[in-house]
Amino acid sequence: MPELPEVETVVRGLREPLVGRRITAMWHDWQRSIHSPAPDEFAARVTGQLVRSLGRRGKYILIHLEHDTLVIHLKMSGRLYVAAADARHEADRWVHVRFDLDQGQLRFSDVRKFGRVYLTSDVAALLSHLGPEPLGDNFTIAGFREGLRERKLAIKARLLQQEFVAGVGNIYADEALFRAGIHPARPAKSLTDSEATRLHRTLREALQTGIEHEGASINWYRKPDGGKGQSQNHFFVYGRPEQPCLRCGAQINKIRVAQRGTHFCPNCQPEPPARAAKS
């Protein structure tokens, strides 16, 4: 669930409590939460390092230390928060990795255990598979169009590929496609130049709107301060199956595309003509 807007909100919320802190110890109770290096080396290397700054790349949280970067991916249910060492938190029962600080603790809670932590001295190499940041200058219309050429997979599936654009997930893919009036199951290569240009713009709008509302708290996601994001209250289609389209009143439809629940308005996002209109 945490996509770019949620991860960005987490990073913003962690800057204040984390920058300037020093890591004094590391604890874990689930091996697989630690991607690399191996837990012993991880703990030895991370201990003693000062937190210099925080950043984000795609859906990855970057905690820049003196000599390494602590990289964290929340996947579906990860949560990160800083608490006083003796303070209890509602998500504590799912904490699988913890970093003790000179003041407080950074806790990584993860119900489904899909999340991963990494420690690396070369972030660029670790994340070299990622495409451009959709809100950055490298995300060009020309590059976006080029990435749609010759692809017959569904446009939604293409938007979810992180090597194409970094940070887009199921929710904001649906929202961007609705805003652009493009049916999610259309082959990527079937988009016209003007449709691609429109989608490039609405993708950025959907993500930016998500950041402004501090992310979507649908079930597990919370801001580091424990509060809920409000982005879910501003969705056009996600999570609104069988409800009226906010733009035309037609009933929002839910189908599966790329093995994911996919929401769209059959009126605002029509299936292209000509092609196999089954039934």
Next chain:
DNA sequence: CCAGCCCCCTGTCGGC
């Protein structure tokens, strides 16, 4: 290379 599918995990919810 590409596209489709399974799997990793646990909590929640609908159906019987």
Next chain:
DNA sequence: TGCCGACAGGGGGCTG
């Protein structure tokens, strides 16, 4: 009430 399967969806890995 309790059990069970479906579903949630990021992304690595395998297959045809």
